[in-house]
Amino acid sequence: MEYIIIAVVIAVALIGAAAGLVVTGRRRKELPPPPAAPPQVGAPTAEPSGQPSAEPSAEPGPVVQAEPGPVAGPPPLDVPEPTAGRLVRLRSRLSRSQNSMGKGLLALLSRDHLDEDTWEEIEEVLLVADVGVAPTQELVERLRARVKVLGTRSPDELRTLLREELTTLVDPTMDRTLHTARHEDEQPPRPAVVLVVGVNGVGKTTTSGKLARVLVADGRTVLLGAADTFRAAAADQLQTWGERVGARTVRGPEGGDPASVAFDAVKQGIAEGADTVLVDTAGRLHTKTGLMDELGKVKRVVEKHGPVDEVLLVLDATTGQNGLVQAKVFAEVVDITGIVLTKLDGTAKGGIVVAVQRQLGVPVKLIGLGEGADDLAPFDPAAFVDALIG
Structure with missing residues (x-):
C-alpha cells in the first residue's frame, strides 16, 4: 500500500514538472526577441556621431525636403520669343497666307505684252488689296515708266523692280520706333x-x-x-x-x-x-x-x-x-x-x-x-x- 502511495506522488510530481516546461516553452514562443530588421535599400543610415537617424520613408530612396515655391497662379507661358526670331516667323506665315497682291502683280508684269487690259488688271489687283485709289494710280504710273525703260524683262528684273516700288509705296522712311524706354533723364525718372x-x-x-x-x-x-x-x-x-x-x-x-x-x-x-x-x-x-x-x-x-x-x-x-x-x-x-x-x-x-x-x-x-x-x-x-x- 505504501508503495502505491509513493508511486502516485512521484507520478503527480512528474506530470506537474512536465506541465511547467510546456507552459514556459509556450511563453518563450509567444515573446520572441525582435529580430534585427534588414536595412532598406536607400534608407538613411545612422550619423557617424552615433545619433539615431531619422525614421526611414515608406517609399524607397532618400527623403528630399521640397523647397517652398511661389504662390500658385496661372501657368506661365513659354519663354517669350525675342523680336528678331519673331519677325522671321511672322514673315514666313505671311508668305503662306491668302494674301496674293504681290504674286498677282508679278504674274501680270511677266506677260509678254503689257497692253491696256493688263494695266487695268494690275490696277484691279491693287484696289482689291485695299491699297486705295491714289496710291494705286501712283504705283501704276511708276511701273509703266520703269517697264518701258527696262524693255526686255527677265523674272529677276521684274521681281527686283516690283520689290523696289512696293517698298517705296509702303514708305520705309516713316519713323516706326516704338518708344517704350524709361525716361532716365527726368527727375524723378518716369516710365x-x-x-x-x-x-x-x-x-x-x-x-x-x-x-x-x-x-x-x-x-x-x-x-x-x-x-x-x-x-x-x-x-x-x-x-x-x-x-x-x-x-x-x-x-x-x-x-x-x-x-x-x-x-x-x-x-x-x-x-x-x-x-x-x-x-x-x-x-x-x-x-x-x-x-x-x-x-x-x-x-x-x-x-x-x-x-x-x-x-x-x-x-x-x-x-x-x-x-x-x-x-x-x-x-x-x-x-x-x-x-x-x-x-x-x-x-x-x-x-x-x-x-x-x-x-x-x-x-x-x-x-x-x-x-x-x-x-x-x-x-x-x-x-x-x-x-x-x-
Missing part, C-alpha cells in the same frame, strides 16, 4: 506711357497682353493698367496676361472711372521704376461723341504725370477701307502715334498698310498674324514686301 485704343472687338486687350510679352522678351519691365472698367472680363483677361509674362496689373472697380485707373497705373509705374506702363482702354464706337470725349479725358489725366509716349490704334486688317474711317476719328481725339494691324493672315489684304499710312500720315508700327502669344511683332517694310512677293 514710357503707351495707350492702346480702338473700337469694340478689334482685340485691344489681347494686343495689350501680346505687346507686354514683346516688351518683356526684349528686357523691359512692364506695368499694365486695366482702364477698360466697363467689362470685368477685360480686366481679368489683362491681369492673366500680366501674371503670365511677369507684369503687375493695376485695376479699379467695375464701372469706375477709367481715367482714374490710368492715372494710378502711371503713378505706380513711377514708384516701382518700371520701364513701360501699358494702358488698355475700353473699346468705343467712333460715332459715339461722349465715349470719344471720355477717351480724350483719359489721355489728359495721364498727361499730368508727363507726356504720353505712344497712342497705338488697333485696327482689324480684315475690315479694309472701313478701318480708315475709324482711324480718322481716333486720330482727331487722341493724336495717334502708331497703328497696330491685327489679323493680317487669312483674308486680310496687304494694301491696308499703304492706305492707312497715306490717309493718316501715321506709321504702322506693329502687325499681328494670328491668335498665338507670339503673333505680334514690329512692322518691317522690307520683310513685309518680300513676304508679299514670295
Whole structure:
C-alpha cells in the first residue's frame, strides 16, 4: 500500500514538472526577441556621431525636403520669343497666307505684252488689296515708266523692280520706333506711357497682353493698367496676361472711372521704376461723341504725370477701307502715334498698310498674324514686301 502511495506522488510530481516546461516553452514562443530588421535599400543610415537617424520613408530612396515655391497662379507661358526670331516667323506665315497682291502683280508684269487690259488688271489687283485709289494710280504710273525703260524683262528684273516700288509705296522712311524706354533723364525718372485704343472687338486687350510679352522678351519691365472698367472680363483677361509674362496689373472697380485707373497705373509705374506702363482702354464706337470725349479725358489725366509716349490704334486688317474711317476719328481725339494691324493672315489684304499710312500720315508700327502669344511683332517694310512677293 505504501508503495502505491509513493508511486502516485512521484507520478503527480512528474506530470506537474512536465506541465511547467510546456507552459514556459509556450511563453518563450509567444515573446520572441525582435529580430534585427534588414536595412532598406536607400534608407538613411545612422550619423557617424552615433545619433539615431531619422525614421526611414515608406517609399524607397532618400527623403528630399521640397523647397517652398511661389504662390500658385496661372501657368506661365513659354519663354517669350525675342523680336528678331519673331519677325522671321511672322514673315514666313505671311508668305503662306491668302494674301496674293504681290504674286498677282508679278504674274501680270511677266506677260509678254503689257497692253491696256493688263494695266487695268494690275490696277484691279491693287484696289482689291485695299491699297486705295491714289496710291494705286501712283504705283501704276511708276511701273509703266520703269517697264518701258527696262524693255526686255527677265523674272529677276521684274521681281527686283516690283520689290523696289512696293517698298517705296509702303514708305520705309516713316519713323516706326516704338518708344517704350524709361525716361532716365527726368527727375524723378518716369516710365514710357503707351495707350492702346480702338473700337469694340478689334482685340485691344489681347494686343495689350501680346505687346507686354514683346516688351518683356526684349528686357523691359512692364506695368499694365486695366482702364477698360466697363467689362470685368477685360480686366481679368489683362491681369492673366500680366501674371503670365511677369507684369503687375493695376485695376479699379467695375464701372469706375477709367481715367482714374490710368492715372494710378502711371503713378505706380513711377514708384516701382518700371520701364513701360501699358494702358488698355475700353473699346468705343467712333460715332459715339461722349465715349470719344471720355477717351480724350483719359489721355489728359495721364498727361499730368508727363507726356504720353505712344497712342497705338488697333485696327482689324480684315475690315479694309472701313478701318480708315475709324482711324480718322481716333486720330482727331487722341493724336495717334502708331497703328497696330491685327489679323493680317487669312483674308486680310496687304494694301491696308499703304492706305492707312497715306490717309493718316501715321506709321504702322506693329502687325499681328494670328491668335498665338507670339503673333505680334514690329512692322518691317522690307520683310513685309518680300513676304508679299514670295
